[in-house]
Amino acid sequence: MDLSYTLLREIEQEQGGAFYLLDTEQFSQNFRELLEAFHHYYPNTYIAYSYKTNYIPRLCQIVNELGGCAEVVSGMEYEITKRLNIPTDRVHLNGPCQEPEVIREIVLGGGFVNLDDYVEVPTILQLAEDHPEKTIRIGLRCNFKINDCVTSRFGFDVTKPAFQELLKKLTSIKNIQIAGIQCHFACRALDTWLPRAEGMCRLYDEVPGNPMGHIDLGGGLYGKMKDSLKKQFDTPIPSYDEYAHEVASFIARYFADAPQKPDLFIEPGSALAGDCMKFVAPVVSIKDIRGKSIATLLGSMYNINPTLNKKNPPVTVYGDPKEKRENYTDLDFAGYTCIECDYLYKGYSGALGLNDLVVFDNVGSYSIVLKPPFILPNFPVIELRDGEKYVVKRKETFDDLFHTYEFNF
16 A cells, blocks of 8 residues: 555545545455465365454455355344345354344354354254254354463353253254354464364364364454564464464364365454554644653544554654654654543654644554544545545444434433
């Protein structure tokens, strides 16, 4: 993505303030490279994109065009697939709090539902009873210990006798098929991936008399990032190939002699979307507070970092070459909100002037979906493609936020 002050200023004037930039070419490239890395070791690998990470419809459409599936965690996200005319048989439903009617619609439409808890089982049993002519294909989200020092709250505890009883019950019903198993572990560190693969392969062999079609290792992969961001993490940032070598090669060896090899699914979100978005915010003011330089931007930490970690994203400042700008050392970029800790970046050194445009990189993960309607509505998203600008999300308005409220009492 080639940027310049002139281009950014033009977009800022057209949109009336701050904005996001969407790089769909980078997103597509990430999808292809990740899939190719896994295919190198295990050709039966498929991607189900995590909608919750960034559900901009344009990205979801690209995933479908590239042959990927939709990993959704709510009826709201499932509605995105329907609006985009994505076939239901390419939808995977996960998550701990599902509406029975959504489960029914996806299962009967040929999609895939990974049950997360025993409370969902009656819905499946009723479906099987109501539709004896149909094969009810489901998956089970599995919870077991890996070396991440976390007790995950997602899925069935596979160490309990109740889980074995569940397997026997489901496999005893003629038109229910456990077609896959899935897991969800949030840790992205490379050394947590082999334990999840080993655990899932052991579970694959435990399902009685019911050969499954796939193993789903979930998400939790780091994406591409600049060195300035990598060095702020406590663990090394693996490449796509390192993840693939760790787990896909193991699964290839595990099933080397199997007459029928299961498909392997992964559910990347940040690994695909993290570096495909930038946030552009104009400088509103620059002040000195008791010797500390602070620039206030038309933007907030909630626009780029709603998980509120303390990492500085990669940043580039674009200024008018015709205007005089001052050089600063250890300047902080503050946000527009009234929260004292609202800083987008701390410790900037370089030239800066009023109305400069500050570009934050690697903001594609969770920024859009977690941004709260706090003080200001959210900003537009602009796709730059083939030298053209496309609005894929317009600037939000007062009515967008308040149309569900009552004003007449």
